[in-house]
Amino acid sequence: MSFGPVSPGDHPVIAEGIISRGAWALIEDKFSDFAKKTLANVVHFVINDCIPAAEVYEAQISKDPSTRWKVVPPVIEELKAKAKSLGLWNLFLSKKHYPDVGSPLTNLEYAVMAEVTGRGGHFASEALNCSAPDTGNMEVLAKYGNEEQKKQWLTPLLNGEIRSAFAMTERFIASSDATNIKTDIRQEGDEIVINGHKWWISGAGDPRCKLHILMGKSDPNNSSPHKQQSIVLIPADTPGIRVVRAMQVFGYDDAPEGHCEIIYENVRVPLKNLVKGWGCGFEIIQGRLGPGRIHHCMRSIGTAEAALDRMLTRATDTRKRTFGKALYEHGTIVADIAKSRMQIDQARLLVLSAANMIDRSNAKGAMRDIGMSKVVVPTMALEVVDRSMQAHGAEGICQDTPLAAAYAGLRTLRYADGPDEVHIQQIGKQELKRAKLLWERQESVEKKSQKHLSNAGIKPRSHL
Numbered sequence: 126m127s128f129g130p131v132s133p134g135d136h137p138v139i140a141e142g143i144i145s146r147g148a149w150a151l152i153e154d155k156f157s158d159f160a161k162k163t164l165a166n167v168v169h170f171v172i173n174d175c176i177p178a179a180e181v182y183e184a185q186i187s188k189d190p191s192t193r194w195k196v197v198p199p200v201i202e203e204l205k206a207k208a209k210s211l212g213l214w215n216l217f218l219s220k221k222h223y224p225d226v227g228s229p230l231t232n233l234e235y236a237v238m239a240e241v242t243g244r245g246g247h248f249a250s251e252a253l254n255c256s257a258p259d260t261g262n263m264e265v266l267a268k269y270g271n272e273e274q275k276k277q278w279l280t281p282l283l284n285g286e287i288r289s290a291f292a293m294t295e296r297f298i299a300s301s302d303a304t305n306i307k308t309d310i311r312q313e314g315d316e317i318v319i320n321g322h323k324w325w326i327s328g329a330g331d332p333r334c335k336l337h338i339l340m341g342k343s344d345p346n347n348s349s350p351h352k353q354q355s356i357v358l359i360p361a362d363t364p365g366i367r368v369v370r371a372m373q374v375f376g377y378d379d380a381p382e383g384h385c386e387i388i389y390e391n392v393r394v395p396l397k398n399l400v401k402g403w404g405c406g407f408e409i410i411q412g413r414l415g416p417g418r419i420h421h422c423m424r425s426i427g428t429a430e431a432a433l434d435r436m437l438t439r440a441t442d443t444r445k446r447t448f449g450k451a452l453y454e455h456g457t458i459v460a461d462i463a464k465s466r467m468q469i470d471q472a473r474l475l476v477l478s479a480a481n482m483i484d485r486s487n488a489k490g491a492m493r494d495i496g497m498s499k500v501v502v503p504t505m506a507l508e509v510v511d512r513s514m515q516a517h518g519a520e521g522i523c524q525d526t527p528l529a530a531a532y533a534g535l536r537t538l539r540y541a542d543g544p545d546e547v548h549i550q551q552i553g554k555q556e557l558k559r560a561k562l563l564w565e566r567q568e569s570v571e572k573k574s575q576k577h578l579s580n581a582g583i584k585p586r587s588h589l
């Protein structure tokens with residue numbers, strides 16, 4: 126499973142073939158001893174505990190429609206207990222940005238750990254209490270919640286006792302432009318009343334989901350389109366919340382968590398459930414969507430690595446030969462393997478640089494790098510998984526390998542947390558800002574060039 130010869134002193138991240146020697150050489154000296162030890166334990170835990178539990182997890186999801194959304198696979202709670210006892214818990218929450226509750230890891234250090242969990246299917250990150258949407262929700266509560274809100278919701282989330290949902294996207298609204306959000310939030314006496322129609326709300330089907338963090342419009346006439354929104358905390362059992370159905374991604378419903386359509390009808394919560402203040406909704410979602418996007422990206426790189434590993438074992442399976450050769454003896458397969466290797470390694474460097482930027486500044490300062498990763502990584506991982514599926518023949522798209530589910534999961538990332546085009550537009554706009562400086566530089570070079578030409582007695586090029 127390793128890239129090249131392994132020596133006894135190699136960190137498990139190299140010995141187990143998790144990332145390339147080159148990438149590790151770039152970042153190793155940025156890792157504390159604690160981070161190196163934790164990473165080694167994450168590698169060990171994912172390889173020895175999570176990956177072998179994947180089939181049990183699938184089998185324990187109820188197939189009976191009456192209990193499908195009521196039963197949590199027991200194996201996940203067993204894995205959580207083990208991870209917690211090993212100290213592999215809430216690793217995503219960096220102390221640098223969350224001094225009170227964070228773990229002593231940088232985003233760069235955690236990024237590699239997230240990649241490892243991406244190899245273990247979507248439940249490996251949950252086993253470490255590092256899975257979406259809880260991670261982003263915990264960040265919201267840690268950053269913007271008051272002491273009472275933290276005590277009521279953040280503490281049980283940090284303990285892994287409850288789960289949560291983040292409700293922004295709306296059924297009849299183009300929600301990638303968050304200023305469009307229409308759900309009505311208004312104050313009545315000492316209560317907040319919520320009316321709206323959301324969908325794709327991840328985690329809301331889970332019996333452990335006890336909290337909806339909802340964004341709606343509280344001041345539609347405010348002259349600033351970014352001050353019209355507010356965020357409220359809604360206990361999941363509040364009267365007026367109706368989970369209509371679980372949406373399916375290519376037929377997968379992702380039970381028991383689900384991505385749900387939900388109607389909020391005259392839902393009432395106390396005024397104290399407002400987060401930060403009226404009109405702060407936009408600011409909060411901006412703050413929520415920084416490091417979380419990188420976590421998705423790193424996990425996706427782990428998923429791509431796992432797909433490439435599978436492709437290598439299928440291509441070298443000499444029992445399954447075509448036209449007299451094993452697959453690896455066909456040039457197109459070798460080229461596909463090489464393309465996947467190159468794409469994964471390129472994408473990893475981009476994400477590591479984004480994680481490093483978050484550590485050096487904050488999510489806002491790293492927006493450009495985060496946006497590029499958010500666009501590049503899911504597309505890259507989809508291509509890698511697609512090649513692996515192709516090499517497996519029909520087996521690659523059926524239920525007998527995790528490839529089809531991985532493909533569906535990765536495809537959703539081209540929408541979730543904003544579609545590619547929105548990020549591309551931002552990246553392009555940022556890039557265009559450089560044009561002014563380039564014009565100035567060009568004019569200065571032109572002037573100096575004219576001077577050199579005239580000193581050398583050479584006639585300037587004629588301009589058409």
Ligand SMILES: Cc1cc2nc3c(=O)[nH]c(=O)nc-3n(C[C@H](O)[C@H](O)[C@H](O)COP(=O)(O)OP(=O)(O)OC[C@H]3O[C@@H](n4cnc5c(N)ncnc54)[C@H](O)[C@@H]3O)c2cc1C
Nearest residue numbers: 291292293294299300301325326327537541542543544546
């Ligand atoms: C599996 C899954 C889980 C999700 N989980 C959650 C969740 O937990 N909570 C939540 O609130 N939402 C969630 N979402 C919703 C997701 O965030 C939205 O789907 C996404 O923001 C896009 O919004 P929309 O679907 O309304 O698309 P629209 O806003 O209708 O956009 C449609 C398309 O228009 C194009 N487009 C948009 N803007 C531009 C532009 N500037 N330039 C060019 N083209 C553009 C894009 O191709 C885009 O896909 C989830 C989605 C999926 C698939």
